[in-house]
Amino acid sequence: MSRRPTPDRHPAARPDLPDLFPRPPQTVAPGAVHLPDWLGEDRQRELLAACRAWAQPPAGLREVRTRTGTMSARQLSLGWHWYPYGYARTVVDGDGAPVKPFPDWLGEWALAAVAAALPGEPASAEPYDVALVNHYAAGARMGMHRDSDERSRAPVVSFSLGDSCVFRFGNVEGRGRPWTDVTLRSGDAFVFGGPARLAYHGVPRTSPGSGPPALGVRGRLNVTVRASGLTDG
Numbered sequence: 175m176s177r178r179p180t181p182d183r184h185p186a187a188r189p190d191l192p193d194l195f196p197r198p199p200q201t202v203a204p205g206a207v208h209l210p211d212w213l214g215e216d217r218q219r220e221l222l223a224a225c226r227a228w229a230q231p232p233a234g235l236r237e238v239r240t241r242t243g244t245m246s247a248r249q250l251s252l253g254w255h256w257y258p259y260g261y262a263r264t265v266v267d268g269d270g271a272p273v274k275p276f277p278d279w280l281g282e283w284a285l286a287a288v289a290a291a292l293p294g295e296p297a298s299a300e301p302y303d304v305a306l307v308n309h310y311a312a313g314a315r316m317g318m319h320r321d322s323d324e325r326s327r328a329p330v331v332s333f334s335l336g337d338s339c340v341f342r343f344g345n346v347e348g349r350g351r352p353w354t355d356v357t358l359r360s361g362d363a364f365v366f367g368g369p370a371r372l373a374y375h376g377v378p379r380t381s382p383g384s385g386p387p388a389l390g391v392r393g394r395l396n397v398t399v400r401a402s403g404l405t406d407g
């Protein structure tokens with residue numbers, strides 16, 4: 175007698191498998207919303223082309239050194255340069271070049287994602303003017319942290335390209351539990367604001383080779399859009 179096949183008990187852990195049904199938006203915590211497939215194929219290609227241009231020096235992708243060591247994901251900034259733990263108009267912890275400008279269209283994408291995820295969120299007085307682009311090669315990760323160097327508390331918006339990852343969204347009290355693990359795939363957006371704006375979050379692992387082959391990117395790219403609330407004065 176042949177044995178019945180064992181069902182996959184953890185389908186969420188297989189980001190390489192195609193979806194039979196559309197993935198609906200998911201509220202992960204009050205103020206934190208996952209928007210699956212927010213970027214279509216054309217916009218993913220558009221964002222990837224922009225990332226490849228931004229990655230070139232000067233003020234291109236760099237290794238980031240923190241108090242605890244070197245981040246495994248490489249990073250670049252737009253609009254304002256983020257360094258541990260502040261902002262500047264030049265790459266003060268790198269080649270010293272002026273930061274590349276923040277494109278208006280990226281701010282418009284962020285506003286549209288916020289409107290979809292948090293329809294009751296009041297409009298921010300500060301414009302979106304900062305983006306951090308992180309590249310995760312195979313084996314790269316991001317420890318639990320929170321985005322607290324901005325003066326503005328407008329929602330943070332992130333866009334994912336390439337390989338899938340486990341995105342760990344925690345709480346505002348500290349880096350430990352409780353947290354929720356969410357699979358982010360190429361084209362997904364994630365928005366967090368309001369009571370979740372200062373929640374700790376991180377990327378414990380990616381799934382190398384799980385990205386859409388037609389996109390033609392190795393690893394994972396994450397573009398995080400923020401409103402700094404800063405002025406040059």
